[in-house]
Amino acid sequence: MDDYASSDDDYNYSDDQDSVGDVFANDDLDFPLVSSKGSTTQVITKESLLAAQREDLRRVMDMLSVREQHARTLLIYHRWDVDRLFGVYVEKGKAFLFAEAGVSVDECRDSSSLAYDSVMCEICMDDVPIEEATRMDCGHCFCNSCWTEHFFVKINEGQSKRIRCMAHKCNSICDEAVVRTLLSRKYPDMAEKYERFLLESYIEDNKRVKWCPSTPHCGNAIRVEEDDLCEVECSCGEQFCFNCLEEAHSPCSCLMWELWVKKCRDESETVNWITVHTKPCPKCHKPVEKNGGCNLVSCICGQAFCWLCGGATGREHTWSSIAGHSCGRYKEQEKTAERAKRDLYRYMHYHNRYKAHTDSFKLESKLKEAIQGKISISEEKNSTTVTDYSWVNNGLSRLFRSRRVLSYSYAFAFYMFGDELFKEEMSEDQREIKQNLFEDQQQQLEGNVERLSKVLEEPFETFKDKKVMEIRMQILNLSTLIDNLCKTMYECIENDLLGSLNHGIHSIAPYKSRGIEKASELQVSWSNKANNTGVTAEVERPEESGCSSRKRARKEGLGGGFFDLNLPAEFLDRN
Amino acid sequence: MIDFARVQKELVECSKDAEGSGIRVIPKSDNLVHLIGTIPGPIGTPYEGGVFQIDITLPEGYPFEPPKMQFSTKVWHPNISSQSGAICLDILKDQWSPALTLKTALLSVQALLSAPQPDDPQDAVVAQQYLKDYQTFVNTARYWTESFAKTSSRGIEVKVQKLVEMGFPEAQVRSILEAVGGDENLALERLL
Structure with missing residues (x-):
């Protein structure tokens, strides 16, 4: 079953309704009609929610020749996993599939009672005129007011997605x-709620779709195509791990991150403040707070020191000579030290570095504005040799990206080489070898990130063209180098460290050179706004669903309004 | 809003057949929200001969929401709390259907007395006993039926009093009566 072909039919059909020229003249349609397939993650907004589920619904409707409502019931039962649904169909047959999900397709039409004018409703035990009673597909017939109350109670109980027969x-x-139909007559609010629950089932009951965790909530959901182990950016700007819905934390696994966050929260605030916000100057011993982006800090007394290890240093220490920069390496405390104390030191070591890079990241975010300023000044110089400054921004993005990787890599190392998770996994010797391997890579990355940070802070707007070109080359080279170092570190983590675990599976979101993927907007290719709240099941208005109503639907948005879930599919069926 | 018209009809329907089924439902007060149901203990079970009272409270949404039922007669059964009388029965929870009635629900409760489900217990102590020491369970259940579910003329207290008057210590009388399931003659044999 080729679902793309079927969705193409949709679009062709809708195009037939419009004049072709109209479609292209329509300024609302400045995006392709077909939802972009290039991206593996998509943003589903309130407006595109209906379109998002259409494809799955259509596949099921076409495959099993059922109406949309039955397709939805089947899909809700199978948590919108079309492949699983088809698997059951192939293995156990249609009858089983339908019975299991509670779909009855006109099997027990019993016309005997239709001969009478009235029926006895077994719920209220009253005789009611035949036109005030409704027979469901399963054949059970009760009066409309009893049905309505039943729906009301069930929806209030939160069972709106699977309301069973009485x-x-x-x-x-x-x-x-x-x-x-019945609900909207007596409880229009409830009918609206029901409608929303049905629509949102696509998000709530679907493992490929999750609500964006932003607070306040942006109203969007994210759909991933294949691997749910990824990091994604919603159109609202929120970046998160799709698997655990926490902030993006790769190369930490979700479990490591959960433990780390908890640990950071639990450690006493005072210890945190002292260890995190200040470093004593190695010369005058005053606590020094960092206020600039790079990790080479100068005290007011003139002493330069490394923010990472707090050691006095020449200006070479942090960025120029990688070989000399070994403070990222964890030094085991003396054997006599008490275990608890050692654990605390160990935690502090990793936490300080984690925090240092996170803080640098925050400070560097300010750098972004400064850089924009520098770029506009440079551009005004109308230089002939340097016309394009995109390399500055690219370098900046690389810096941000690798800073994050670097900071999370410390939380990763804390657990990877600690006893908490992997004590049984490797011997002391193995651990030492692996830790050395990892720390070598981490340090190389760290050194180059600092160098990039420093180069980016250069006042290039005041430089001559030749010097600017030099800086450009430096930034380009460093960016490529850092990208490669990140890749290598991830390979090491995925293959040599996490890949060799015997117990438990720790998977991480893969490294992406271009940063956390921005989910693409799922385009509304077909949304239809029903005219009012009194939607009935039988509504079929092919003439109205052309371009005009589509435009209107998009312009008005669908907030507070009603989707008519049946309409498009119903009349598509007839074509 | 409770559908009182239906409750009224249910009561009439139930009383028509009260002789046959032995199941009765009568209003506790005059507002029909609180009712009392009675079921006879099923024949061939430790509950045989007992008459069990069940407190019924109708929720606002009745019959679209299940009635709340609870034994007011103490009963020894894996799916009924020996403390509170709470009943663990699916049709009183998520399997309720508006097409069920108070009478059908009580019939299900009666069926539960004949067919305990120890794997899904309400009272863990009873369920353990049912699974591990069935005979003791039967004896205890019968003793409880004798003690609490029978009219006082045949009640256990009378037997206790009789045996105590014969000169046996009360604690011993009670434990032996319980062990033999309330049978006065068997108890006397044991005591002698």
């Missing part, structure tokens, strides 16, 4: 069109 032991799911 008959005892009947597993059949109520026809959503009937629910909609």
Whole structure:
């Protein structure tokens, strides 16, 4: 079953309704009609929620020749996993698939009671005129007011996605069109709620789709195509790990990150403040607070020292000579030190470095503004040799990206080489070898990140062209180098460290050179706004669903309004 | 809003058949929200001969929400709390259907008395006993039926009093009566 072909039909059909020229003249359509397939993650907004589920619904409808409501019931039952649903279909057959999910397709039409004018409703035990009673697909017939109360109670109980028939032991799911129609007569608010629950089932019950964790909530959800182990940026700007919904934390695994966050929170505030915000100057011993981006700090007494290890240093220490910069290496305390104390020192060592890079990252974010200023000054010089300054921004992005990797790599190392998670995994010797390997790579990365940070802070707007070109080359080279170092470090983590674990699986989101993927907007290729809240199941208005209503739907948005879930599919079926 | 018209009809329907099924539902007060149901202990079970009272409270959404039922007669059963009388029965929870009635629900409770489900217990102590020491369970259940579910003329207290008057210590009388399931003659044999 080729789902792309079927969705193409959609678009062709809608194009037929419009004049072709109209489509292209429409300034709303400055994006391709087909949702972009290049990206592996997509933002689903309130507006595109309907379109997002259409493809899955259509696949099921086409495959099994069922109506949309039945396709939805099946999909909700199988948590929107189309492949699993088809698997059950192939293995156990259609009858089983339907019965299991509670879909009855016109099997037990019993026309005997239709001969009478009235039926006895077994719920309220009253005789009601036949037109005030409704027979569900499963064949059970009750009066409309009882059905309505049943729906009301079930939706209040939070069971709106699977409202079962009222008959005892009947597993059949109520026809959503009937629910909609009957509810909207007496409880329009509830009908609206029901509608929303059905729509949002696509997010709530789907492992490929999750709500963006932003607070206040942006209203968006993110859909990933293949691997749910990835980091993603929502269109609202929130970056998060799709797997655990916490902030993006690669190369830490989700479990490591959870433990790390908890540990950082639990350590006493005072210790944190002292160890994190200040470093004593190695010469005058005054606590020094860092206020600039790079990790080479100068005290007011004139002494330069490394912010990472607090050691006095020449200006060579932090960025120029990688070989000399060995403070990222963890030195084991003396054997006599008490274990608890050692653990604390160990934690502080990693936490200080983690925090240092996180803080640098925050300070460097300020750098972004400064750099924009420098770029505009440079551009005004109208230099003939240097016209394009995109390399500055690229370098800056590289810096931000690698800073994050670097800071999380310390939390990673804390757990990777500690006893908490992997004590049983490797012998002391193995651990030492692995730790050395990793720390070598980490240090190389660290040294180059600092160098890049420093180069980026150069006042290049005041330099001559030749010097600017030199800086440009430096930034380009460093960026490439850092990118490669990140890749190598990830390879080491994935293959040599996490890959060789015997117990437990720690997977991390893969390294992406271009940074955390921005989820692309899922384009609304077909949204339809029903005219009012009194939507009935039988609505079919092919003429109205052309371009004009589509434009209107998009312009008005769909907030507070009603999706008519049935409409497009129903009339597509007839074509 | 409770559908009182339906409750009214249910009561009429139930009383029509009260002789046959032995199941009765009567209002506790005149507002029909609180009712009392009675079921006879099923024949061939330790509950045989007992008459069990069940407190029924109708929720706002009745019959779309299940009625709340709880034994007011003490009963020894894996799925019924020996402390509170709470009943663990699926149709009183998520398997409730508006098409069920108070009578059908009580019939299900009665069926539960005949077919305990020790794997899904309400009272863990009873369930353990049921699984590990079935005979003791039967004896205890019968003793509780004798003690609490029978009219006082045949009640256990009378037997206790009788045996105590014969000169046996009360504690011993009670434990032996419990062990033999309330049978006065068996108890006397043991005491002698």
